[in-house]
Amino acid sequence: MLHTVNKSSFERNSLQSCLNTIDDTSVILLIEDGVISAANNANSSMLSDLATQGRVYALQGDVDARGISSKVADNIKLVDYAGFVDLVVEHGTAVSWV
Amino acid sequence: MADILGAEVDEEGFLVNLKDWTEEIAVVMAKGDDIDLSEEHWDVINFLRSYFEEYQIAPAVRVLTKAIGKQFGKEKGNSKYLYSLFPYGPGKQGCRFAGLPKPTGCI
Amino acid sequence: MATKKFMYLNRKASYGTAYAIESLEVVLIAAAFDQDVSLAFIDDGVYQIVEGQNTDGIGMKNFSKTFHALGDYDINKLYVSAESLVERGLTADDLMSLVYEDEDDDWAEKPSVKIVSNAELTKIMSDQDVCLSF
Numbered sequence: 001m002l003h004t005v006n007k008s009s010f011e012r013n014s015l016q017s018c019l020n021t022i023d024d025t026s027v028i029l030l031i032e033d034g035v036i037s038a039a040n041n042a043n044s045s046m047l048s049d050l051a052t053q054g055r056v057y058a059l060q061g062d063v064d065a066r067g068i069s070s071k072v073a074d075n076i077k078l079v080d081y082a083g084f085v086d087l088v089v090e091h092g093t094a095v096s097w098v
Numbered sequence: 099m100a101d102i103l104g105a106e107v108d109e110e111g112f113l114v115n116l117k118d119w120t121e122e123i124a125v126v127m128a129k130g131d132d133i134d135l136s137e138e139h140w141d142v143i144n145f146l147r148s149y150f151e152e153y154q155i156a157p158a159v160r161v162l163t164k165a166i167g168k169q170f171g172k173e174k175g176n177s178k179y180l181y182s183l184f185p186y187g188p189g190k191q192g193c194r195f196a197g198l199p200k201p202t203g204c205i
Numbered sequence: 206m207a208t209k210k211f212m213y214l215n216r217k218a219s220y221g222t223a224y225a226i227e228s229l230e231v232v233l234i235a236a237a238f239d240q241d242v243s244l245a246f247i248d249d250g251v252y253q254i255v256e257g258q259n260t261d262g263i264g265m266k267n268f269s270k271t272f273h274a275l276g277d278y279d280i281n282k283l284y285v286s287a288e289s290l291v292e293r294g295l296t297a298d299d300l301m302s303l304v305y306e307d308e309d310d311d312w313a314e315k316p317s318v319k320i321v322s323n324a325e326l327t328k329i330m331s332d333q334d335v336c337l338s339f
Contacts, residue, residue, distance in 0.1 A: 001330070001331055013248060020323045021323050021327045023331050026331075093331075093333055093334060093336060094336070095214065095330065095338065098216075098339075152273070153270050154266055154268055155271050155274060160237070161274075161277045161278060164277070165277070
């Protein structure tokens with residue numbers, strides 16, 4: 001499965017809820033304000049394990065728009081819209097955490 | 099804004115305020131559609147009103163059909179019977195006479 | 206038409222935003238298409254099916270009553286996150302008693318609500334064709 005998260009983990013619990021129910025083969029794509037969780041910050045530990053396993057992506061355009069491209073945590077992969085589409089195709093059912 | 103016996107109705111003839119409904123309003127609405135309300139009509143109208151009171155929605159036709167059959171006898175639990183009473187649809191026309199909003203999912 | 210498994214994911218309480226009532230309306234409309242439908246209640250979504258809601262004081266429709274109609278629409282799989290209940294100091298007894306009549310068992314009345322762990326919910330979710338979030 002592909003899980004998309006579009007809210008900042010500082011404002012909403014969407015990322016935490018996603019992590020509560022994600023299985024071992026699913027990946028997370030951070031979009032819109034969700035990319036705030038891709039930056040190195042006080043909430044980085046939430047995603048560090050999954051990122052190490054190469055299962056966390058962030059949408060480049062949303063990262064750039066927020067001026068945080070230099071702060072993206074290690075092991076989080078940046079994708080463009082075409083990459084977004086590839087993830088949907090590869091991982092089947094998509095769940096959005098809004 | 100149009101009204102029936104002083105009660106405001108929308109452009110499709112549904113009551114704007116559910117609380118405005120009276121039996122007289124239902125009779126006038128039916129007359130406008132060339133229908134004289136019979137006991138069988140009232141059975142359905144009263145059923146729709148009590149269903150709405152209980153569940154806060156108008157039932158889908160499938161649900162209505164099943165429930166009418168259960169309550170008033172198998173021979174009435176089919177859409178042919180209900181359409182014979184309400185030619186414009188038991189959901190749409192029946193709910194309008196019953197003073198309910200247009201059923202969810204009804205086009 | 207092939208049957209697909211649809212899950213509606215409800216994560217918000219009923220009256221502060223329109224998510225909950227919108228979800229319920231979509232569920233009722235989609236029920237006409239004879240698909241395999243289930244509902245999940247997690248986070249504040251569990252408040253949607255708490256017993257004893259009274260909206261008289263806020264001038265909004267008490268659509269918690271509508272959940273009792275879901276059985277008539279053949280929607281009888283309502284999964285509730287056990288962890289979300291515990292976090293909010295709620296138990297199964299605080300939830301509405303929602304039931305359906307089982308066609309295959311002489312119309313016996315059976316509970317529609319099932320409390321599951323997040324781990325069980327993970328499995329149920331990964332079994333779906335479509336997950337819709339509200």
